[in-house]
Amino acid sequence: MTGYDCDRFIDLSEVDREDLSCGICRNIFRDPVVTPCCRQTFCRYCIRSWLRGHSVCPFDRSGLTVTELQNAPRSLENLLGRLQINCDNKDKGCQQVVSLEKLKQHFNECEFNEHVCDECKCEKQPDHNCVKALLELNEKVNKELETMRQDNLAMKTVLQQLSTISKLFDPAPTTSESAPTSQTAIINDLESGPLPDSVKQKxxxxxxxxxxxxxxxxxxxxxxxxxxxxxxxxxxxxxxxxxxxxxxxxxxxxxxxxxxxxxxxxxxxxxxxxxxxxxxxxxxxxxxxxxxxxxxxxxxxxxxxxxxxxxxxxxxxxxxxxxxxxxxxxxxxxxxxxxxxxxxxxxxxxxxxxLPKEWQLKPRGQRYHNGVVQDQIHQ
Structure with missing residues (x-):
């Protein structure tokens, strides 16, 4: 498993966040191990995954194999164990905060815990059957996707109607200079409303x-x-x-x-x-x-x-x-x-x-969602 999400911890200082984070997953160490070459610490899962595709340490590029990894010092284990962390089921309603060393015990006993099958990862029911559970999940997901597709079509229709109406109030360009010919002009169009057909078609x-x-x-x-x-x-x-x-x-x-x-x-x-x-x-x-x-x-x-x-x-x-x-x-x-x-x-x-697109210049977090970056033009 990769490390624990830093945001799950209570009162985690910036120093601890920096010192106790895995250099691969950037999260708090889970089952930490140490490399013998440079004494760097990583999550066991992260460094083993790295070594499946490499034969060198990700930090100093010295030769490294899985068998050379060493368990982290007891002092680090104790320090991690004392950190206070939210329950895995916080989003489901559990407000319990426990020490990291007691997290597994609490999770197994948590009243908000869903009993999940180890094989299919579906919720366990009486007389659980993995095939049946997966088929039911597939049917549920397909219904949700169909609902989303219908909503998407309805939104497209509304956008097309609004685009048609807006053209009635926009003055027609009198010269070729008034048409957007530069990349900057195209980006301005993207920021101001629905994706123009002249861009969408490309x-x-x-x-x-x-x-x-x-x-x-x-x-x-x-x-x-x-x-x-x-x-x-x-x-x-x-x-x-x-x-x-x-x-x-x-x-x-x-x-x-x-x-x-x-x-x-x-x-x-x-x-x-x-x-x-x-x-x-x-x-x-x-x-x-x-x-x-x-x-x-x-x-x-x-x-x-x-x-x-x-x-x-x-x-x-x-x-x-x-x-x-x-x-x-x-x-x-x-x-x-x-x-x-x-x-x-x-x-x-x-x-x-x-793989990026040069025409899309808007900063991350403000991407225009009617282009290929989302599924609005899915065919």
Whole structure:
């Protein structure tokens, strides 16, 4: 499991936040271990995940293997154990604050705790059956998605009507100079109202279809050979998750990952760029999400170990041990990329590239939500 979210702790000083945070997940240590080379401390899960794809320490780049990791000093364990933390079920109503060393005991006894099956991560019921529980969850999610689609269509209709009405009151341009011709003018339009058709028509589009039905020149590729084959940007639906991943044409499958596992689907969406929008890969800068990063999907994990990764994801690629891999970055986990690999989900720290759009210049937190960054133009 990755570390504990810093915001869960009570009266955590900035010094403790800095000294007790894992250098990989940026959260408070969970089951800490120490590297023998530089004596740096990491969460056991985080450093083991790192070493699946590397043979060096992430801090000083010295050679390192899992067997060389050492348990953290007892003094650190005692210090962590005394920290005061909110219950995992705070959002469900539990207001209990306990010491970290007693958190597991409290969680098992908490009256707000949902009894979750270890296999399927669904709530346990009398005569629990994993297959039945997953089918019921799938049906529930599909109903919610259908409701959201209907609401989305209704909102689009209203926006189109408002756009038509607004044009009646806008003076028509008298010269070509009055039309927005620069990128700055386009951004001003984005900030002032619904996305103009002149811009919307040029945006990349998610299409649900087999890869061979999309012309090669319209596909968005990772621009690298992976296992000797050009792969393309896609995403797959997995229960309530929408996972960005790689489409392998020879298999007609899209590979995504969530909760530590790789998932392969023959039904997927392809990111297409039929009008030649300016897309480019850029090196991750070490913090934040680049302006205009292409939105890949949403992720909601039922596993407590992966709750820190819930929310928006973005499209990434990286060179890992001499091989290019395609993956994702979570908005809540800066500096950490995740990618599918041989049935598992692996992580890669900081040295990766992310896919942004140059036309989208608005700061993070103020992105215009009618472009490809969200699903408003989903086809």
């Amino acid at each position: 945006l990349p589009v998610w299409k649900k279809c087999p890869i061979d039905q999309v012309p090669i020149e319209h596909r968005v590729s990772y621009d690298k050979q992976i296992n000797g084959e050009t792969v393309y940007v896609g995403r797959v639906k997995n229960f309530s998750n929408l996972l960005p991943g790689k489409i392998v044409p020879s298999r007609n499958q899209c590979h995504g990952s969530v909760g530590g596992r790789e998932y392969k689907h023959s039904e997927y969406e392809v990111l297409t760029n039929p009008h030649g929008a300016n897309l480019c890969w850029v090196q991750y800068a070490g913090s934040g999400i680049p302006d205009g990063a292409v939105y890949g999907g949403q992720e909601w994990s039922h596993d407590q170990a992966y709750r820190g990764t819930d929310g928006e994801t973005y499209i990434t690629r990286a060179l890992v041990d001499g091989v290019w891999v395609a993956g994702k970055m979570h908005a809540k986990q800066e500096g950490l990329m995740w990618f599918p690999s041989e049935g598992d989900e692996r992580s890669h720290y900081n040295e990766f590239e992310i």
